[in-house]
Amino acid sequence: MKEAAVCLTPLRNCFEGAVPSVLATCSPDGVPNVTYLSQVQYVDERHVALTFQFFNKTRRNILANPWAMLKVVDPFSGHGWRLRVRYLRTETSGALFESMKAKLAGIASHTGMAEVFRLLGADVYEVLQVEALPSPAPAPVPALADHLPRLRRACALLDASRDLDELLDNTLSALERECGIEHQMILKLDECGERLFTVASRGYASSGVGSEIPMGHGVIGVAARERTPIRISHMTSEYAYGKAVRESAAAQGLHHQLETAIPMPGLAECRSQMAVPILAGQALYGVLYVESPLDLRFSYDDEDLLQVLAQQFGWMARSLAAEAVCEPGADAPVPPPSTVSASAAAAASAPEKPIAPEVVAGAGMVAEAPAAVRPLQVRYFRADHSVFLDEDYLIKGLAGAILWRLMQTLQHKGRDQFSNRELRLDPQLALPEVADNLEARLVLLQRRLAERSDCVRMRKTGRGRFALEVSRPLRLVLVE
Amino acid sequence: MPPIQLGDATVAFIEREVAIDLGACDAQQRPSTCRGFACRVAPDRQRLTLYVRRPEALPLLQDVVAHDQLAVVFCLPETEVSIQVKGRHVGIAAASAEEVAHVREYCARFVDGIARLGYERAFAEAYMAIDPAQMVALSFTVEAVFDQTPGPQAGRHKEESAA
Secondary structure (H helix, E strand, O other): OOEEOOOOHHHHHHHOOOOOEEEEEEOOOOOEEEEEEOOEEEEEOOEEEEEEOOOOHHHHHHHHOOEEEEEEEOOOOOOEEEEEEEEEEEEOOOHHHHHHHHHHHHHHHHHOOOOOOOOOEEEEEEEEEEEEOOOOOOOOOOOOOOHHHHHHHHHHHHHOOOOHHHHHHHHHHHHHHHHOOOEEEEEEEOOOOOEEEEEEEEOOOOOOOOOEEEOOOHHHHHHHHHOOOEEEOOOOOOOOHHHHHHHHHHHOOOOOOHHHOOOOOOOOOOOEEEEEEEEEOOEEEEEEEEEEOOOOOOOHHHHHHHHHHHHHHHHHHHHHHHHHHHOOOOOOOOOOHHHOOHHHHHHOOOOOOOOOOOOOOOOOOOOOOOOOOOOEEEEEEOOOOEEEEOOEEEEOHHHHHHHHHHHHHHHHHOOOEEEHHHHHHOOOOOOOOOOOHHHHHHHHHHHHHHHHOOOEEEEEEEOOEEEEEEOOOEEEEEEO | OOOEEOOHHHHHHHOOOOEEEEEEEOOOOOEEEEEEOEEEEOOOOOEEEEEEEHHHHHHHHHHHHHHOOEEEEEEEOOOOEEEEEEEEEEEEEEOOHHHHHHHHHHHHHHHHHHHHOOOOHHHHHHHOOOOHHHEEEEEEEEEEEEEOOOOOOOOOEOOOEEO
């Protein structure tokens, strides 16, 4: 029989859970026990871990007699391997435990089995021997190992980004071009660390920019909370992901009112999904999420690639945010009000003054607007910082508060040119001195406006600078 | 343990398109495994015959000859319902032509079953590939049946009649 040296890395596809693995153990009195396993975790090239969920016969056997035999199957070629293993220890905390728990929790959250499948421990086994099972089937064709060159090209694309907006787009492009991933989103952790909001996506009918997932919920939320990649590779019943998240979150009261919720993008029939935390050192930036209607779409190698790329994203986002704070000239005075955009000026009755007649905020006291141009009613709800343009919900939270500040400045001072710096220092917004959230919120705001409004847009005018262009008179209404 | 007689539900389950894996162990209590490619229930419902690939099953065949203890797990991929059967009094013989035909029919039903679940047919056929000249019939007397479906109830004895 053919025996291979102990190195599990080429066998990683066997640990996807697509084909159940088999574990044979033996009691001290010589009675064999054999069982199927849904999850075998690749730990390193000489170790695997199995889930300890119940105190069953297998568990009793390995505690008394650590020798076991594990059979795994390649889900592509159908070929199998036998691994002679020895139980070493059970981990009940730490990275491995959290990773396995997160994966189990991610699966369980979709199947409503969270209470049944609870990880009690990660049983670590040393692999002593790997043996390819003889089979009359044709020998498997080794896959081309091209992940490193693709990672290198993807990294180069990210490197070319000059700001967060470009970094987001370049990351999605890199994944699309180099990995052929069609459905993807990038989510940012919010200021309170309680939710993740979508800042960019690709491959969906609606971008879902601004949609939110509570921390710890579903595959994305658990990947964020546990700071570990979660990859689910073979699903038949786990679909309608975004809808499920929204409904579940709403039921738990974790979400804002549904009328202000932006639908989460997501595939109707998702069969592979992977959520990778975006980290810069120990700091969590957000989550990179990809999905596919195909089974087994993402491999361990893909997970490696995305994890490295996500780290580069995390450090670059952090670096760009820091640069924005320290940027020379960022303290320079903002250009005078006369630079009101042509479109806004054209819409205004008095170009050198506010672009709409003075509007009284609150209490329903609203001045008359010119009959020719219907004013844009901007309602701001202070309680949750939500902003509605006419009757349509636009944004809430920090992005909503920022837009309200911009609108007020435009309305009362006639100034439409802004810098990120002034927003960062604005006492009313009360942002921390160095925070990457401002850039993300501005990108979010800019993208929501581009999607939802045909008369308000944010246009980049330079590094850390932008113009707010409004083509209709404004009617600002503050709702306390 | 005395032999037991399998009930109707267990027989019907075993004869469906189930995945089959076997376990045994040597004198040092080190386990061996191999896959089963079909199963046949004897008319008395006390003995089962599993069909295995000789090159793959060699260590397990040696262990059951030396140690006469066998465990077999059956799982229906569609539902993940599983049972484990344990027993002794193992007999080994080359599979007859009629038995090989039975194995082929069993494998074909398994391939169709997992193809319906979304597995690639090429994978399923490679997974169930057999060489008729290498098929071995391994029979044993059933002494215990356990519910093995994933969950807290896994490992419970299933009620079967004493023979």
